[in-house]
Amino acid sequence: MAKKTDKKGTSGRGQRDLTVKVKTARGRKMSSTLWLQRQLNDPYVARAKSEGYRGRAAFKILDLDDRFGFLVPGARVVDLGCAPGGWCQVAVPRINALGDNARKPQGRIIGIDIQEVEPIPGAELHVLDFLDEGADDKVKDWLGGQADVVMSDMAASASGHKQTDHMRIIALCEAAAELAFDVLRPGGTFVAKVLAGGAEGDLQKRLKQKFEKVDNVKPPSSRSDSSEKFVVARGFRG
Structure with missing residues (x-):
C-alpha cells in the first residue's frame, strides 16, 4: 500500500x-x-503516461536525438529490441514515417523484437531474434535497402550479480553493433545502451574504427543511480 x-x-x-x-x-x-x-515518484514515468509514451525510456531517445539530430525526415531506422515501443513512438514523427508533412521526405522505421509488440502507427514491427543467422538480410529486405540509423535500448535480464549483468549487456551491444555494421549505409549512426565499466573497452575500440565520431552520453532522463549510458556512433565508414 x-x-x-x-x-x-x-x-x-x-x-x-x-x-x-x-x-x-x-x-x-x-x-x-x-x-x-x-x-x-519518477517524473519521467508520470510524463510518459501523460504524453502517451509506452515507458520512460522514450525520453532517453528524445534527449539523445535533441543533442545529436540523427532522427531526421526521410531517415530509415532500425530499432532492435523495440518492446514496448517507446523509441519507435518517438522516431515516427521525427522521421516523418506517416508522411504527415508532404514537404519533407518520408522515413521508415522497422521495429524488431523476440516478442510481439502492440501496433504503432507509422512503425513496421516484426518478430525476429536479431542474433539468428540471416537476420541482417531480413532487416535489409524489410527496409528496402540500407539503414541510416540502427538503435538499441536492449538490456539482458538482471541476474542480481552486477558484473554478470554488465557483461551480458555489453555482449548484447556488441551483437547489435555487428548487425549495424552489416545494415548501415556509409555515414549512418549507431545508438545503443551500455553500462559504465571496464568491459566495454573492446566495443569502444571497434566503434572508433568503424565510425568517424563516437560519444558516450548519460542523458538527463537516465536515473542518476543507474550505471547506464549510451554510445552514439556517427559517420559510419562503411
Whole structure:
C-alpha cells in the first residue's frame, strides 16, 4: 500500500510536494518495494503516461536525438529490441514515417523484437531474434535497402550479480553493433545502451574504427543511480 507524505518545497514560498512512500507488503522483497517507490515518484514515468509514451525510456531517445539530430525526415531506422515501443513512438514523427508533412521526405522505421509488440502507427514491427543467422538480410529486405540509423535500448535480464549483468549487456551491444555494421549505409549512426565499466573497452575500440565520431552520453532522463549510458556512433565508414 502506498501513502503520500508532504514535504516543504524548495522555493521558499510554502509550496508542498507530494512524495509517495511505499510500505513493505507481506511477501514483497525490499528491492521490489524500493523499485515501486522510485517508479511512483519518477517524473519521467508520470510524463510518459501523460504524453502517451509506452515507458520512460522514450525520453532517453528524445534527449539523445535533441543533442545529436540523427532522427531526421526521410531517415530509415532500425530499432532492435523495440518492446514496448517507446523509441519507435518517438522516431515516427521525427522521421516523418506517416508522411504527415508532404514537404519533407518520408522515413521508415522497422521495429524488431523476440516478442510481439502492440501496433504503432507509422512503425513496421516484426518478430525476429536479431542474433539468428540471416537476420541482417531480413532487416535489409524489410527496409528496402540500407539503414541510416540502427538503435538499441536492449538490456539482458538482471541476474542480481552486477558484473554478470554488465557483461551480458555489453555482449548484447556488441551483437547489435555487428548487425549495424552489416545494415548501415556509409555515414549512418549507431545508438545503443551500455553500462559504465571496464568491459566495454573492446566495443569502444571497434566503434572508433568503424565510425568517424563516437560519444558516450548519460542523458538527463537516465536515473542518476543507474550505471547506464549510451554510445552514439556517427559517420559510419562503411
